[in-house]
Amino acid sequence: MLADFSNSKQADEEIKAVVPPISNPAPDYDTLLWSEIAVQEYKIQLDLRYASENNFVEEQLYECPRCFLRPEAAKALYQVQEALQDKGYGLKLFDCYRPTSVQERLWEKVPNASYVTPPHKGSMHNRGFAIDATLLDAAGTEVDMGTEFDYFGRRAHHDNKDLDQDILKHRALLKNTMAEFGFKHIRTEWWHYSFRGPYQSPFKLADYQWSCEEEH
Numbered sequence: 001m002l003a004d005f006s007n008s009k010q011a012d013e014e015i016k017a018v019v020p021p022i023s024n025p026a027p028d029y030d031t032l033l034w035s036e037i038a039v040q041e042y043k044i045q046l047d048l049r050y051a052s053e054n055n056f057v058e059e060q061l062y063e064c065p066r067c068f069l070r071p072e073a074a075k076a077l078y079q080v081q082e083a084l085q086d087k088g089y090g091l092k093l094f095d096c097y098r099p100t101s102v103q104e105r106l107w108e109k110v111p112n113a114s115y116v117t118p119p120h121k122g123s124m125h126n127r128g129f130a131i132d133a134t135l136l137d138a139a140g141t142e143v144d145m146g147t148e149f150d151y152f153g154r155r156a157h158h159d160n161k162d163l164d165q166d167i168l169k170h171r172a173l174l175k176n177t178m179a180e181f182g183f184k185h186i187r188t189e190w191w192h193y194s195f196r197g198p199y200q201s202p203f204k205l206a207d208y209q210w211s212c213e214e215e216h
């Protein structure tokens with residue numbers, strides 16, 4: 001015969017006894033809307049340039065480096081990383097979701113649509129569907145992509161084939177692997193990819209600000 005613990009204090013205690021202790025704190029963001037990229041678990045390197053002064057506006061625009069994407073884009077990115085690892089490579093990320101208010105600050109610094117997407121239009125970064133990335137070799141060292149991140153010139157273009165064979169090979173590997181999992185390139189920046197997979201949320205501009213509290 002089953003004991004009836006309904007409405008009893010004993011029932012609560014029984015339940016507590018079987019629930020394992022939580023080892024990780026609960027996410028400090030809405031996991032239905034966002035995923036924070038699990039860089040340690042997937043061995044993805046993070047060098048968020050806008051969280052430092054090492055960027056083309058030479059100003060720190062993120063209070064702290066955290067990489068967020070829309071959940072479906074994050075899932076696809078993990079698949080990219082696994083496919084690259086199978087070939088002896090990996091991802092390093094320079095930028096992920098970028099709040100629209102940061103886009104406004106970039107635009108104030110550089111009001112030139114050749115370099116910065118106007119905030120009213122917004123980039124796929126502002127929608128949580130874009131990343132800027134390069135390739136790492138098996139030792140975790142950046143491979144030669146021909147230019148630095150955020151180099152604005154013809155040498156960074158995908159249709160510039162006047163480059164060493166290994167540079168073309170690296171760019172093609174990144175581009176083809178990203179494409180396999182739903183990320184599209186743009187012609188003028190070898191590092192930029194936007195997720196256009198079949199199961200995405202509407203492309204809304206976002207201004208979610210992630211927390212920089214220590215407890216996270």
Ligand SMILES: [Zn+2]
Nearest residue numbers: 130131132192
């Ligand atoms: Zn980008």
